[in-house]
Amino acid sequence: MTTPLLSVENLVVEYPVADGVFRAVDSVSFAVDKGKTLAVVGESGCGKSTIAKSIVRLLTPTSGRIVIDGTDIAGLSEKSLRPFRSRVQMVFQDPYGSLDPHLTAVDIVGEPLRLKGIRRKSDRARKAARLIDQVGLPSTALNRRPVEFSGGQRQRIGIARALASGPEILVCDEATSALDVSVQAQVLNLLREIQQDTGLTYVFISHNLGVVREISETVVVMSKGRIVEGGDTEEVLARPKEPYTRALRAAALDPATMVGIKPRHIVSRLSTPSVGAPV
Structure with missing residues (x-):
């Protein structure tokens, strides 16, 4: 058996509230x-993004372990974390808000x-240009600012920025949810191609069962902070065992709940989740 590159063990994250935690x-x-x-995967508020932020240590877990290549980073100090920052990167949900509007793509x-350390x-410009080319943007994009790009193009810049650190793990937190259906498919194809070329490991956070089916080999389903199925x-998607997972799947297959595709386009495909069928 191989040792996993990333292992999350008994992770607990608590936030202070008025009457306790x-x-x-x-x-x-x-x-x-x-x-x-x-x-x-899971509905909004189930804890998905909190897990994502814990893995990249944008927040410190209350307890549990986050083991990357044999090292538990859950409780490391900021100084001790520095070698791991480049190994674990994140692609954020908002492809505009996560980019500095005053900088050009190359910067x-x-x-x-x-x-x-590339001074x-x-x-830096030469290496950045190669990365921008790798994510499918033209050379004319180099000196343009985020406002001049479409949502899908901005997300490609976010992916290129994450790749610039040379990561081993990429955490994608709802990385396609703000995009139109056709653009979602393009970004998913790009992520698959990058993984095939580089061997990157992905943790893909999503509420969209169609996207999950397209991108992942394994899945965990969350409800109220806990994993209910995996x-x-x-x-899991074809034969869900838990009522919560069955409800998510039923919602994904209901044309009335779909955004971005007209129901008539998917009536013939109701037996399987569609990439354009967010829950």
């Missing part, structure tokens, strides 16, 4: 092998390269 994540455990994709992608601006993605 709110447990947003309750004893969550999962593992992801190198080069594979695990999806975390946005070049900033992580500067932090990695010459010309060297396993092979095709198996």
Whole structure:
């Protein structure tokens, strides 16, 4: 058996509230092998994004372990975390709000390269240009600012910026939910191609069962901070065992709940979730 690249063990995250604490994540455990994709799915407020922020240590867990390549980073100090910052990167939900509006694309992608020690601006620009090309944007994009791009193009810049650090793990927190259906498919295809070329490991956070089915080999389903079901993605989505998972799947297959595709376009495909069928 191989050792997982990422292992989350009994993760607990609590937030202070007026009358005590709110447990947003309750004893969550999962593992992801190198080069594979695990999806975390559930409705809004179930704890998905809290898990994402914990993995990249944008917040400190209350308890539990987050083991990356044998090292538990859950309780590391900021100084001890620095070597891991480049190994674990995040693609955020909002492809505009996550980019500095005052910088050009080449400078946005070049900033992580500067932090990695590439001091010459010309060297950073050359490497950033290669990354921008890798995510399918033309050379004319280099000196444009975020406001000049479409949502899908901005998300590609966000992906290029994440790749600039040379990560081993990419956490995608609802990375396609703000995009139109056709653009979602393009970004998913891009992420698959990058994974095939680089061997990246993905943790893909989503509420959209169609997206989850397209991108992941394994899935965990969350409700109220806990995992209620998990396993092979095709198996879980085709034959869900838990009532909550069955309800998510039923909602995904209901044309009345779909956004971005007219119901008549998917009537013939109601037996399987569609990429354009957010829950």
